[in-house]
Amino acid sequence: xxxxxxxxxxxxxxxxxxxxxxxxxxxxxxxxxxxxxxxxxxxxxxxxxxxxxxxxxxxxxxxxxxxxxxxxxxxxxxxxxxxxxxxxxxxxxxxxxxxxxxxxxxxxxxxxxxxxxxxxxxxxxxxxxxxxxxxxxxxxxxxxxxxxxxxxxxxxxxxxxxxxxxxxxxxxxxxxxxxxxxxxxxxxxxxxxxxxxxxxxxxxxxxxxxxxxxxxxxxxxxxxxxxxxxxxxxxxxxxxxxxxxxxxxxxxxxxxxxxxxxxxxxxxxxxxxxxxxxxxxxxxxxxxxxxxxxxxxxxxxxxxxxxxxxxxxxxxxxxxxxxxxxxxxxxxxxxxx
Amino acid sequence: xxxxxxxxxxxxxxxxxxxxxxxxxxxxxxxxxxxxxxxxxxxxxxxxxxxxxxxxxxxxxxxxxxxxxxxxxxxxxxxxxxxxxxxxxxxxxxxxxxxxxxxxxxxxxxxxxxxxxxxxxxxxxxxxxxxxxxxxxxxxxxxxxxxxxxxxxxxxxxxxxxxxxxxxxxxxxxxxxxxxxxxxxxxxxxxxxxxxxxxxxxxxxxxxxxxxxxxxxxxxxxxxxxxxxxxxxxxxxxxxxxxxxxxxxxxxxxxxxxxxxxxxxxxxxxxxxxxxxxxxxxxxxxxxxxxxxxxxxxxxxxxxxxxxxxxxxxxxxxxxxxxxxxxxxxxxxxxxxxxxxxxxxxxxxxxxxxxxxxxxxxxxxxxxxxxxxxxxxxxxxxxxxxxxxxxxxxxxxxxxx
Numbered sequence: 052x053x054x055x056x057x058x059x060x061x062x063x064x065x066x067x068x069x070x071x072x073x074x075x076x077x078x079x080x081x082x083x084x085x086x087x088x089x090x091x092x093x094x095x096x097x098x099x100x101x102x103x104x105x106x107x108x109x110x111x112x113x114x115x116x117x118x119x120x121x122x123x124x125x126x127x128x129x130x131x132x133x134x135x136x137x138x139x140x141x142x143x144x145x146x147x148x149x150x151x152x153x154x155x156x157x158x159x160x161x162x163x164x165x166x167x168x169x170x171x172x173x174x175x176x177x178x179x180x181x182x183x184x185x186x187x188x189x190x191x192x193x194x195x196x197x198x199x200x201x202x203x204x205x206x207x208x209x210x211x212x213x214x215x216x217x218x219x220x221x222x223x224x225x226x227x228x229x230x231x232x233x234x235x236x237x238x239x240x241x242x243x244x245x246x247x248x249x250x251x252x253x254x255x256x257x258x259x260x261x262x263x264x265x266x267x268x269x270x271x272x273x274x275x276x277x278x279x280x281x282x283x284x285x286x287x288x289x290x291x292x293x294x295x296x297x298x299x300x301x302x303x304x305x306x307x308x309x310x311x312x313x314x315x316x317x318x319x320x321x322x323x324x325x326x327x328x329x330x331x332x333x334x335x336x337x338x339x340x341x342x343x344x345x346x347x348x349x350x351x352x353x354x355x356x357x358x359x360x361x362x363x364x365x366x367x368x369x370x371x372x373x374x375x376x377x378x379x380x381x382x383x384x385x386x387x388x
Numbered sequence: 389x390x391x392x393x394x395x396x397x398x399x400x401x402x403x404x405x406x407x408x409x410x411x412x413x414x415x416x417x418x419x420x421x422x423x424x425x426x427x428x429x430x431x432x433x434x435x436x437x438x439x440x441x442x443x444x445x446x447x448x449x450x451x452x453x454x455x456x457x458x459x460x461x462x463x464x465x466x467x468x469x470x471x472x473x474x475x476x477x478x479x480x481x482x483x484x485x486x487x488x489x490x491x492x493x494x495x496x497x498x499x500x501x502x503x504x505x506x507x508x509x510x511x512x513x514x515x516x517x518x519x520x521x522x523x524x525x526x527x528x529x530x531x532x533x534x535x536x537x538x539x540x541x542x543x544x545x546x547x548x549x550x551x552x553x554x555x556x557x558x559x560x561x562x563x564x565x566x567x568x569x570x571x572x573x574x575x576x577x578x579x580x581x582x583x584x585x586x587x588x589x590x591x592x593x594x595x596x597x598x599x600x601x602x603x604x605x606x607x608x609x610x611x612x613x614x615x616x617x618x619x620x621x622x623x624x625x626x627x628x629x630x631x632x633x634x635x636x637x638x639x640x641x642x643x644x645x646x647x648x649x650x651x652x653x654x655x656x657x658x659x660x661x662x663x664x665x666x667x668x669x670x671x672x673x674x675x676x677x678x679x680x681x682x683x684x685x686x687x688x689x690x691x692x693x694x695x696x697x698x699x700x701x702x703x704x705x706x707x708x709x710x711x712x713x714x715x716x717x718x719x720x721x722x723x724x725x726x727x728x729x730x731x732x733x734x735x736x737x738x739x740x741x742x743x744x745x746x747x748x749x750x751x752x753x754x755x756x757x758x759x760x761x762x763x764x765x766x767x768x769x770x771x772x773x774x775x776x777x778x779x780x781x782x783x784x785x786x787x788x789x
Contacts, residue, residue: 072620080633201771203764204718206725210745312623319625324722328745351632355624362623 058384059371066367071129073359078125081352138353148353156357159326162249163318166256167311170264173257175307178268179300182276193265200262206324209255213328255325256318263317264307271306275299305377312366319358424780431776438769441762445578449523452572453552456735461567464492469504470562470570470755473514486511487558518552562755564743574759576735578766584651584736585716589709591655592716596662597705603663604670605693611667622660629657630719631728650729654716665708669701707777714770721763737763 131137138148181193275281276299284298374380425431444451473485488506523546552558561570603614633653673679674697682692717737723729724738732739740759 068616069620069623072617073624076621076624077629080629198768198771201767204722204767206722207741207760207764214744316623316625320627323628323631324726327726355628355632358628359624362625366623 054385058374062367062370066363069363070360074129074356075125077352077355078128148350159322160361162252163256163322166253166260166318167314169253169257170260173261174264174268178265179272179295182269182272183295197262197265200259205255205259205321206328208258209325209328252325252329256321260314260318267310268307271303272299275302305373308369308373311369312362315362315365421780425776428776430772434769434772437765438773441578441766444575445582448575448579451550452575453520453549453558454569454572456568456572456576457733458566465563466567467565467753471559484513486513512553512555515552517548519547520549520552522547561758570758573735574762577737577740577759580734580736581717581720584720585713587651588654588658588716589713591652592658592662593709595659596666600663600666604667618660618663626657627722630723647730647734654719658712662708662712669704673697673701704781707781710777711774714767717767
């Protein structure tokens with residue numbers, strides 16, 4: 052058990068190091084952007100009719116701590132994020148980023164995870180079936196669906212659904228809440244309203260995730276099915292579901308769990324665009340808002356960091372989960388036999 | 389007599405068989421891949437479609453009858469429906485395909501939409517090789533800030549276009565609201581999207597070769613550090629990061645400069661997957677017996693890399709490049725679609741897709757969706773060819789199944 056604890060701790064530190072690296076990269080990129088926060092904010096102000104001098108900018112820079120060296124600013128940013136969970140203030144909007152993101156980020160994370168779960172709950176049975184059956188119609192139709200998922204990017208699908216529903220039902224199905232619930236406090240009615248609208252983004256986000264997952268599961272199962280131990284089991288008289296569940300499906304499970312993190316990454320990629328089309332007001336759309344409207348580097352950095360952090364967390368969890376359920380990995384950690 | 393004939397025949401067959409085997413055993417890697425690729429029907433179809441689309445993109449100025457920019461707009465046919473050429477109608481058959489003349493009116497009765505009435509008795513015939521707007525067959529010019537950086541490669545000035553029509557203009561895919569020809573725009577969009585993809589893939593490829601190569605060749609702590617950075621970048625969701633970078637392109641930049649930067653950004657973010665593959669190839673190949681054999685024979689490291697390692701995986705790298713191409717195109721499209729990538733004077737598939745976001749389009753101007761079909765065909769063709777190449781490049785693919 053001690054060794055397992057060691058394993059968990061090493062993995063944990065690796066995850067932290069990855070996050071630090073990511074935060075450094077994100078911070079550097081945000082830094083490379085021309086004009087810093089002070090200039091940006093003041094030019095935004097001057098746009099509204101004020102006069103700005105160079106001294107104003109310098110004073111604002113001092114106030115925001117922008118005159119300090121780059122590495123120190125990064126360290127204080129990371130320190131605040133890691134120890135206080137505080138992303139600081141948004142550059143243009145001048146409100147706390149935590150407040151701005153808070154619930155929105157959780158909702159979008161929830162949407163993405165649900166989409167992922169949906170994708171795998173379709174892809175695993177369908178993939179196993181298509182890899183193990185010799186029915187050409189089934190195989191071809193599953194192949195067709197997965198190619199369609201690749202060629203029809205989510206944003207196109209979202210667009211089509213939205214346009215069609217506007218034309219057919221007169222309701223564009225956009226937004227996560229109806230008008231009357233948009234700013235209401237959480238209540239049972241609001242949850243119900245949310246559910247009645249959230250299925251669409253979940254479906255759209257899950258669409259190409261399902262296509263990808265289907266291909267992965269199918270390829271893995273096809274690989275395992277051809278192996279000798281499956282033939283041996285078959286020779287012993289096992290067949291059908293019993294055989295599949297007991298041997299190849301178990302082996303194929305490990306790489307699938309391993310790939311979850313990257314699948315989440317893919318879903319996150321789709322999120323902002325789908326969010327934009329469906330006019331969801333969660334972090335994906337907020338990111339576009341932050342970028343396109345106001346060039347808000349702090350907010351953008353915080354969102355990218357949060358997205359990456361959830362992927363790193365998922366990777367960490369799947370690593371631990373794999374060690375627990377896969378005896379091969381378990382043994383290699385515990386040493387011996 | 390009959391016996392000798394049959395032995396001669398079998399001799400011949402054996403000889404042919406031997407020749408076939410010899411050809412197989414002495415074939416280069418690319419030949420083997422091509423032989424396997426040919427057998428894959430869906431990949432071949434994808435390849436043909438891809439070839440057609442790429443040549444449509446490359447020869448876009450020649451194939452498109454009108455200037456895809458605002459300069460080439462047809463003021464008399466804004467938001468016009470596609471004009472399909474016919475060979476015959478109730479007035480009889482014609483060897484030369486023709487389209488009809490039309491007249492357009494708009495009034496309060498039609499909610500100020502243009503109403504087109506077709507005059508079926510007045511035919512306009514298609515012509516080949518008509519002269520039209522001026523273009524360069526080879527045009528790689530780029531207008532960057534500062535005269536020094538301008539790339540100005542233009543050859544073969546020409547005004548000949550594949551087809552046109554005797555009088556007025558022909559719009560195979562209709563026109564958009566300013567009156568630009570959607571057919572011409574689509575062809576140019578394919579070119580732009582492919583060009584962005586090519587530059588992006590090229591940059592990603594160079595970075596991947598250098599970083600993956602260093603990592604795979606030296607191993608040890610260099611490998612560990614580089615791998616950590618690669619993995620860290622791989623966990624960052626690419627599109628939000630693209631957006632973050634693309635949003636900061638100043639608005640006053642020219643379309644070409646934007647185009648170049650979008651490509652560079654795509655390349656800068658796309659390398660980690662490729663780099664990992666290069667490293668894995670290098671690491672697995674490095675420990676192969678043939679490398680050891682070469683080393684035992686006294687070959688220098690440079691010789692081993694050049695003569696043994698590089699040829700062993702160039703084909704795989706090519707395959708990886710093809711596979712990563714559609715993602716570049718998709719990313720460009722997505723970026724332009726949300727308005728952070730290329731912008732309107734440039735014709736790219738993403739810019740074209742931007743036009744279809746209104747319900748008005750679905751109800752009244754369905755031909756705006758034609759570029760969407762081309763976009764899907766392009767991505768699908770790349771995916772099919774990539775999959776086919778990957779299967780063909782894997783020497784164990786046939787034994788596995």
